[in-house]
Amino acid sequence: MLLELKNVSLSLKRDGKYVKILDEISLQVNKGETVGIVGESGCGKSMTALSIMRLLPEKAKLEGGILLEKEEISSYSKRKLEKIRGDKMAMIFQDPLTSLNPLHTxxxxxxxxxxxxxDLNKEQRKKRVIELLNEVGLPRADEIASDYPHQLSGGMRQRIMIAVAMACNPSLLICDEPTTALDVTVQAQILDLMNHLKDVNEMGIIMITHDLGVVAEVCDRVIVMYAGKIVEQAEIKELFINPKHPYTKGLLDSIPKLAMKKTKLGSIPGMVPSPDKMPKGCRFYERCSSAMEICREKTPPMNLVGEEHLAACWLFEEKEGEANASSRNKGLEATLHH
Amino acid sequence: MDALRYTLKRILLMIPILIGISMLTFFISNTIPGDPARLAAGPYADAKVIEELQEKMGLNDPVYIQYFRYMKSLLQGDLGNSNYSHQPVMEDIKQYFPATLELTFFSMFITILIGIPLGVISASKKDKIADQFARVLALIGVAMPAFWLGIILLLFFYLKLGVLPGSGRLDTGLAPPETITGMYTIDAILTGNWTVFTSAVIHLILPGITQAAVTIGMITRMTRSSMLEVLRSDYIRTAFAKGGSERRVLYGHALRNGMMPIMTLLGMTFGHSLGGSVLVESVFSWPGLGKYAVNAITYLDFPAVMAVTILIAVLFIIVNLVIDILYQVVDPRLNYE
Incomplete structure (x- = not known):
């Protein structure tokens, strides 16, 4: 296993008090696997990524374990983190124009x-830069190397960002909405490129997006987040064919389909609760069409609802209390050792 | 090539600006009450002498004739004779201006050396003790009158401790180095005269610090706010994501991006102090342009007033031009157009 998050919680200081942004996030990423994290904006997708990279605001409280290649990195010092950032783990951001320094080539x-x-010397570094530019599919590499970001197109800039991230062959690549700021045709090219690079370099990729189309294109497994919690995770096909959590169903209903007659797209009523006013029970309770009495009172546990398919919803509670816990663990383990 | 064309264009643009300034100064100084001839002739001269002098100085001609006459000799490098020092104004300026130039360079050097790092630290440690300290320091620098600080420094380092000299540019008894630039420190280096060099530097310390105090305050505050803005940028996060250390990110990525407003302010203060800081020069008896200008005004020495005004205008325009060119060196997104 490449990356494992164990009950990671994150609190940020807002107006003088700590507010929990992430609540007990547990997930795993294997080598050569692309894991998608989806959810509405503000659900904590990006914060999960920034917690792994530990690029958090100054007054952030991070709890739980983060293991990268079996190393506990959540307790790493600043200095040690600097060593693995960009080397073992790298990150690509949403807007390639603002994410590149405008004053450097x-x-x-x-x-x-x-x-x-x-330890490469200047010559070798120059060679490697040209190599990387070729790898990310940029022609005339030596000319482009001396260009400034504003002289390139959006797609080219994102390719540069990918080259920056790929420079040291990281084992984990985190992509935070890498195609959101790009044209649709360019999006497909960038996704193709990332798929290709993943296969060549055996990386694990975390793909953060709100675009289920992107998920379908590149992910092997999907994690659905809602209001700072994971609500469902499954294999890509399983999730699209057989979504369990009412929130996931709602998300899938909101995608336009060609076969569909011109009916209204599904939308989920209501709004995400704000982090400082989280309800006691299920966080989706207020907006859920299948809400029950228990949902308001108790937070639903992760239930195994299919093969390597977990959902945090009371609808799928296994009846026997004991078996519940053990099968849940079995489900998790199955996912872990996938 | 582009850069060269741009520079030439800007230099050509200086001409109309300078003509405008020279006209304004000339006509204003001519409408000021007071008779230069009477002042030049001295308090006991009789009316006939003054009349002759008026005729000789061309004061009876219409103002525009006087202006054209002045401009004609200006183009030949003749700024006229000072009515007060009775020598060519050009000679006066050659004597006073290098002193100001030297003091300005020295104080700008201190400003950049202290003000910018202080601002960077202040921004990177926002709201922490280092930041509070830097902010209070900057506030004191900005709020404190320069002449007051000058006097305090004099009292302490010169009168009480006696470790630093309090006036002039060199120890009495030392002959100034051979004039090459007119700046004693530089000339001393060029002629290899280290005694004079040391003495010149020591004499620069107190007036330099006094002059720099205000600008350090301003530059620190400007650097802080500019850096805070830049530090929120996405590319700063990228630099950290690459594994860059805080120091590397601050000085390698953030500072250059935050440099624009800092450069503008540096240019303005530089131009300003080149015009001579009257108060600092007075407190430390520094024989610079500021002192010369005040004398010229007091004695209605029109040729000197004109010369100083035009010189300051030219300096301001040059500094601005240099800053504009530097902008484009710093930021490749700006074009030379």
């Missing part, structure tokens, strides 16, 4: 990762 920005993590 793109070649220099790719080279910086190499300066920070390798």
């Amino acid at each position: 793109v070649g220099r920005q790719i080279e910086e990762t190499l300066i920070l993590h390798t």
